[in-house]
Amino acid sequence: MEHIHWYPGHIAKAEKKLKEQINIVDVVIEVLDARIPESSMYPDIEKLIKDKPRLILLNKSDLANNEQTQIWIKKIKEKTGCNTLATSANDNKDLSKILNKVIELGQPKIIKLVQKGLLPRPVRIMVIGMPNVGKSSIINKLIKKTKAKTGAKAGVTRDQQWVRINPKIDLLDTPGIIPLKQEDQKKAYKLAFVDSIGENAYDVEAVANIFIKNVNEIYPDLIKNYYKLEEEETNLENIAIRRNWIVQGGKADTKRCAQNILNDFRVGRLGKLTLDINE
Numbered sequence: 001m002e003h004i005h006w007y008p009g010h011i012a013k014a015e016k017k018l019k020e021q022i023n024i025v026d027v028v029i030e031v032l033d034a035r036i037p038e039s040s041m042y043p044d045i046e047k048l049i050k051d052k053p054r055l056i057l058l059n060k061s062d063l064a065n066n067e068q069t070q071i072w073i074k075k076i077k078e079k080t081g082c083n084t085l086a087t088s089a090n091d092n093k094d095l096s097k098i099l100n101k102v103i104e105l106g107q108p109k110i111i112k113l114v115q116k117g118l119l120p121r122p123v124r125i126m127v128i129g130m131p132n133v134g135k136s137s138i139i140n141k142l143i144k145k146t147k148a149k150t151g152a153k154a155g156v157t158r159d160q161q162w163v164r165i166n167p168k169i170d171l172l173d174t175p176g177i178i179p180l181k182q183e184d185q186k187k188a189y190k191l192a193f194v195d196s197i198g199e200n201a202y203d204v205e206a207v208a209n210i211f212i213k214n215v216n217e218i219y220p221d222l223i224k225n226y227y228k229l230e231e232e233e234t235n236l237e238n239i240a241i242r243r244n245w246i247v248q249g250g251k252a253d254t255k256r257c258a259q260n261i262l263n264d265f266r267v268g269r270l271g272k273l274t275l276d277i278n279e
Contacts, residue, residue, distance in 0.1 A: 004188040004202045018048060018176045021126055025172060026109040027102050028054045031129035031138055033194050034064035034086060037072040038276040039187035040130050040196065042178045049128075053105035054082045055098070059134040061086040068274035075278060089137030098142070103168050122169050124162070128176035132196045135175035142171055190214075190275055195266055208236060208258030211265065214275055223261075226270055236261075 022028060028049050033040040037058055042048070056076055061069050069086050076084045083101055087094055106123025114120050127142075129135045143163050162170045191197050192207045193214075212234055215223055224234050232238040239261065240252035247253045264270050 004185060004192060004197065014177055015048065018128065018178065021172060021174075021176050022049055022052060022128075025052065025124045025126045026106045027123055027125045028052045028176075029098075029102070029125060029127045029138070030054055030056045030082075031059050031127060031133045031135050032056060032076075033130075033133045033196070034058035034061040034069050034072070035274050036187075036190045036194055036276045037069075037076065037274075039190040040133055040194070041076075042130065045178070048178070053108075054080070055101055055105060056080065056082050056084040057098070057138065058084065058086045059089060059129075059138060062088040062090060063268045063272060065272050065274040068276075068278065071278045072274075072276070087138070087141075089134050089141050092141060092144075095141065095144075099165065099169060106169075122164065122167065124170050124172070126172040126176050128178055130178050130191065130196050132194065135177075139171065139173065139175060143173070193262065193265065193275065195262075204262070205236060205254055205258045208261050211262060212236075215265075215270075215273065218275065218277055219271075219273065222270065222273075226264075 030041075030045065030049075045054075058064070058069055058072060058076075073084045073086060076082070083105070085094065085098065085101070087098065102125055103123055106125070110120050110123060127135045127139050142165055161173045163173045165171050188197070189207060189210045192202050193211050212223055216234060223229075223239075227234075227239045227242055229238055229242060232242070236254040236257045237252040240246070240254055240257035243257065243260070245253040245256045245260070265273065
């Protein structure tokens with residue numbers, strides 16, 4: 001298996017920035033990719049957020065297997081003790097449910113402030129998660145792109161900008177990027193499948209080959225049927241030939257094929273797939 005590389009210096013810097021951001025909020029919204037809920041969950045998340053209340057969102061649920069999403073919601077709730085909801089940045093039906101849950105989670109902090117003789121203030125929240133799980137889309141969904149920035153807060157770093165979502169919630173308008181630190185290469189490959197890792201960190205053909213293998217194990221014949229293979233083996237070369245992706249000399253353009261297969265998955269053309277499976 002081709003190894004996916006990580007960069008420790010970047011990880012340390014990203015962790016430091018994230019901890020600084022988390023210190024100034026009351027509630028953390030952690031975004032996972034519903035297609036790989038386990039693989040997109042940061043293994044040391046509790047160390048990063050300490051005792052902050054957390055709401056977990058399984059984003060891109062419109063691209064994931066519905067039955068598996070419900071199983072994962074139950075499992076994550078049991079494992080973390082955190083409220084967990086499925087969501088999609090393309091649908092606002094659940095927006096009030098998310099906002100109400102955030103207010104509920106932030107109330108103990110506001111009550112403590114009032115007990116100290118301070119005036120009540122909006123709950124301060126931030127959105128965190130691995131790269132490309134849809135954090136910015138969730139922020140846009142919460143803001144609805146119509147709310148005004150409220151500027152810097154007293155006692156808070158000046159470059160931190162806040163957006164007033166409603167009278168009870170202020171949102172830090174920059175997503176907290178959880179650094180990629182994944183010793184488990186199986187999970188690393190799944191992060192590559194959903195485009196959480198820049199392509200310069202891996203070989204696209206190697207990742208596509210593992211993707212095909214994973215999908216074949218969970219959804220037999222799906223790839224064969226989608227790319228209209230008949231008796232041919234399900235591999236990059238045969239798919240490229242079937243799609244007429246050919247380079248000079250009549251050879252199969254396996255790199256182009258690999259990029260297209262991964263993109264077909266990422267945008268949902270292959271169907272609603274979940275690649276972290278609970279039996």
